[in-house]
Amino acid sequence: DAEITQSPRHKITETGRQVTLACHQTWNHNNMFWYRQDLGHGLRLIHYSYGVQDTNKGEVSDGYSVSRSNTEDLPLTLESAASSQTSVYFCASSESIRGPQHFGDGTRLSIL
C-alpha cells in the first residue's frame, strides 16, 4: 500500500541548531506540502512543491526551507532552530493540486 512517512517522530534540539525533518511518499504524487500544527492555529502551510525542482513559500515560511530533488521526498530544514518553532509538523501529498491530501503521522519537534 502507498504511504507517506515522516521521520523522526520525535526530536528535541537546541536553539541555533540546524534541523532537517524527512518526508517520503510512495503515492507518486507530484504535490507535497509541509504544515505545522499549533494550539489555537490549526494547521498552517509552511512550504509546498508541485513537482521536482519546484518549491513555494506558504503562510509561515520564515526560518524554513525545502528542496525537491525527486518525486518521493520533500525534506524540511530549519536553518537555525528557534523556540517559536516548537510544534508538531505534518507532511502531506496529493494527486491534484487542490485535491484531498494524504498526511504523514507527524513529527513532534521541541526546541529548548
Place this chain on the structure above:
Amino acid sequence: DQQVKQNSPSLSVQEGRISILNCDYTNSMFDYFLWYKKYPAEGPTFLISISSIKDKNEDGRFTVFLNKSAKHLSLHIVPSQPGDSAVYFCAASEPGNQFYFGTGTSLTVIP
C-alpha cells in the same frame, strides 16, 4: 487573521445521536471545502469535500452542508459512533491557492 474558524473547540454527543460540527469562513473567494478527521498521534485523514456549486454532499453517515451566503459549512454525522471520537478540521481554498485550515473541533461520542 484566521480565514477559517471553528468556534467550538469541543463537542460531546451520545452514541446514536447526530453530531453537528460547524465551520465559518471570511473569504468569499473560497470555492472548495474539505473536512478531515484526526486521531491522536496520527495525521489527518480526508473525510468529505464540497465545492461551491453544491450546497450538500453525502457519503454514508457523513453529510456536509454549505451555505455560501452565510459563509458557513457544517458536517453532520448520523448516527454518531464511539469510533467517530476525534478532532475534526475543516479546510477551504480559492482557485489556484493553498488550503486554509480551521483550529479543529474535538468530538467525543459517549457510549
